[in-house]
Amino acid sequence: MKKYSYPTPDTFTRARSGELFETAKTYFPGGVHSPVRAFKSVQGPPIFFEKGVGSHIYDVDGQAFVDFCCSWGPLILGHCPPKVVDRVQQAVAEGMSFGTPTPFDNQIGKLVLDNHRYIDMIRFVSSGTEAVMSAIRLARGVTKRDKIIKFEGCYHGHVDALLVKAGSGLVTFGISTSAGIPESFAKETIVVPLADPEALAAAMQQYAGDVAAIIVEPIPANNGLLLQDRSFLQFLRQQADEHGCMLIFDEVISGFRVGFEGATGHYDIQPDIITFGKIIGGGMPVGAYAASRAIMEHVAPVGPVYQAGTLSANPVAMAAGIATLTELLQPGFYEALEAKTKGFTQRLQSFCDSRGYEMTFPSIGSIFWPTFSSQRMMRSDEIDSAKMELFKKMHLECLKRGVYFGPSGYEVGFISAAHSEADLEFAAGQMEESLDLVFGL
Ligand SMILES: *Cc1c(COP(=O)(O)O)cnc(C)c1O
Numbered sequence: 134m135k136k137y138s139y140p141t142p143d144t145f146t147r148a149r150s151g152e153l154f155e156t157a158k159t160y161f162p163g164g165v166h167s168p169v170r171a172f173k174s175v176q177g178p179p180i181f182f183e184k185g186v187g188s189h190i191y192d193v194d195g196q197a198f199v200d201f202c203c204s205w206g207p208l209i210l211g212h213c214p215p216k217v218v219d220r221v222q223q224a225v226a227e228g229m230s231f232g233t234p235t236p237f238d239n240q241i242g243k244l245v246l247d248n249h250r251y252i253d254m255i256r257f258v259s260s261g262t263e264a265v266m267s268a269i270r271l272a273r274g275v276t277k278r279d280k281i282i283k284f285e286g287c288y289h290g291h292v293d294a295l296l297v298k299a300g301s302g303l304v305t306f307g308i309s310t311s312a313g314i315p316e317s318f319a320k321e322t323i324v325v326p327l328a329d330p331e332a333l334a335a336a337m338q339q340y341a342g343d344v345a346a347i348i349v350e351p352i353p354a355n356n357g358l359l360l361q362d363r364s365f366l367q368f369l370r371q372q373a374d375e376h377g378c379m380l381i382f383d384e385v386i387s388g389f390r391v392g393f394e395g396a397t398g399h400y401d402i403q404p405d406i407i408t409f410g411k412i413i414g415g416g417m418p419v420g421a422y423a424a425s426r427a428i429m430e431h432v433a434p435v436g437p438v439y440q441a442g443t444l445s446a447n448p449v450a451m452a453a454g455i456a457t458l459t460e461l462l463q464p465g466f467y468e469a470l471e472a473k474t475k476g477f478t479q480r481l482q483s484f485c486d487s488r489g490y491e492m493t494f495p496s497i498g499s500i501f502w503p504t505f506s507s508q509r510m511m512r513s514d515e516i517d518s519a520k521m522e523l524f525k526k527m528h529l530e531c532l533k534r535g536v537y538f539g540p541s542g543y544e545v546g547f548i549s550a551a552h553s554e555a556d557l558e559f560a561a562g563q564m565e566e567s568l569d570l571v572f573g574l
Contacts, residue, residue: 137184137197139535147178149193154178174521174541175528185212187551190537198537199560201546205539206386207411209470209499210460211551217415217456224452230444237451244458245413245423251397252407254429257421257446261385261410262290264420265348267440268406269294271422272346272379274438275431280343282336284327286513288355289348289383290410297322327359328511330368337372346379346406347372351396352387354545356513358495358502363400370402379428385410385420389458390547391498392467399497415457417450466550470499474548477501477557484565490572499548503527503538503564516543523571530567536560 140146157164163171165179172179180198184191188211190200200212210217224237238257245255258264269281269292281294289295296311297319310319323340325332327349337344347369353359373380382404388395389412397407405428410420423429433439444450460466478494478501485492491507504510505520524542531538538546548557 135184135191135195137191137195139198140196140533142530142533145196145533146194147180150181151178153181153193169539169541169544172540174543175525177529177532179540180532180537187211187213188549188553188556196535198532198535199552199556200537201548201560202537202539202544203547203549204416205411205544206390206547207414207416209390209412209547209549210415210457211549214457214460214551216460217453220452220456221417221449224448227448229449230447232443235446235448235451237448237455238446241446241451241455241458244455244462245421248462249394249398249423251394251403252423253426255421255423256429256432256440257419257451258440258442259418259420259444259450260290261408261420262292263442264385264408264410264422265289265295265381265383266292268381268383268408268422269346269348270440271406271424271428271431271438272381274436275428276345276378278343278345278378279321280323280340280345281321282323282325282333282340282344282347284349284353285324286327286356286359287348287350287353287383289350289408290385293318294322295348298324326512326514327353328361328365330365333369333372337376341376344376344378346381348381348383350386351382351384351400351402351404352391352497352500354386354500354502356543357504357510357516358497358500358545359511359513360495360497360509361511363402366400366402370404373405379405381406381408383408386500386545387498389413389461390500393458393461412457412461413454414450415453415455417453419450419454460550467498470548470550473552473554473557474499474501476554477548477561480561481564484561485568488569488572490568492568500545501548502545504542526571527564527567530570531564534563534567536563536567 154164165171181193182190183193190198285298293314323336325336384395384407388409391399406424408422430436431438474496478496481494492505495502505523521542
């Protein structure tokens with residue numbers, strides 16, 4: 134293997150990354166294929182990575198980093214877990230896509246449905262966005278209503294109807310909606326604040342009879358980590374029942390992350406439809422939506438709600454998903470991951486407390502959010518955007534010391550099964566040094 138080493142503040146370089154980025158900007162808008170990757174909210178050009186192993190990623194300048202972005206969540210086993218790589222390689226060698234049913238379909242179907250008590254049937258697609266888009270169509274098809282209620286600060290992919298005051302990438306750039314979305318589409322979406330039962334009840338009252346679905350990230354993790362009280366999620370369930378609409382849990386991040394049954398199992402609340410992405414594909418482009426048999430039988434070819442996909446459930450993607458999900462079912466998997474995360478965040482919290490730094494590290498399962506506030510935040514308007522300057526500094530100082538965070542203070546961090554205690558100790562030490570600089574000691 135090519136030699137890589139941790140950068141230090143003296144050796145850190147983006148020479149090669151910077152060159153590649155200049156060229157990339159001539160090929161792709163902003164040089165990237167997803168906006169947050171452009172590092173607009175942090176300093177310097179984005180780093181170009183060429184390799185990942187376990188908890189580490191390696192860049193084109195020969196530098197190693199402990200990775201807390203983990204491809205934005207899918208890599209719960211870390212980079213290139215051998216069991217996943219083996220199964221994917223076998224699948225590739227047999228044929229990458231047939232556009233037909235394959236035995237992989239039944240394997241992943243059984244794996245998910247036998248181990249998830251809240252769903253009976255599932256349909257696979259190729260991204261989280263596609264899963265959400267399909268779930269919304271399904272909710273509209275079943276209820277024969279048009280309006281959708283979503284929450285400020287929840288992100289549901291770049292679906293037209295839901296790019297209305299949505300989460301991280303958008304807040305980071307300080308714009309509230311995307312161009313190119315007809316006003317008539319946006320009008321079908323009602324946005325209410327999180328953690329505000331009165332606002333939700335008022336919206337339901339006002340639009341009663343027109344609302345097809347309430348969609349929520351039950352663990353909002355795209356605009357900071359805005360952990361909700363269970364009672365609020367329970368209230369959504371009651372309101373949906375009362376007004377005859379569907380409750381959609383968007384578990385693209387939380388699904389298989391805080392437990393095999395995700396936030397649904399964690400809070401033990403039965404939604405009508407659940408959307409999946411990220412972990413379910415083990416690093417391959419996969420999404421899925423799932424519900425009771427009665428609801429799923431509205432989907433074509435059984436029912437009238439059309440949804441299709443050329444590469445849906447292709448063998449390579451399914452092999453990655455099967456291999457990943459199988460590991461998650463090992464006894465103690467989630468407990469160990471959560472304990473590791475708690476140890477890491479508690480160490481950092483004690484450090485900040487002892488130094489008097491105003492910072493907290495809210496976490497759930499193996500998701501954590503390094504945030505420059507001492508308050509528990511449950512709504513997006515509670516986040517102080519001025520504090521993002523501090524994140525920006527921390528991000529750069531961490532990079533210089535071999536610790537990689539997603540390039541925005543609105544993004545959460547992920548810890549994978551491959552992060553060892555030694556990795557976390559190293560990373561915490563580097564973060565502490567970085568925070569001393571951020572807070573100006
Ligand atoms: C990532 C994400 C999406 C979009 O998934 P893509 O695969 O990026 O299209 C949707 N909803 C939530 C909650 C997400 O975190």
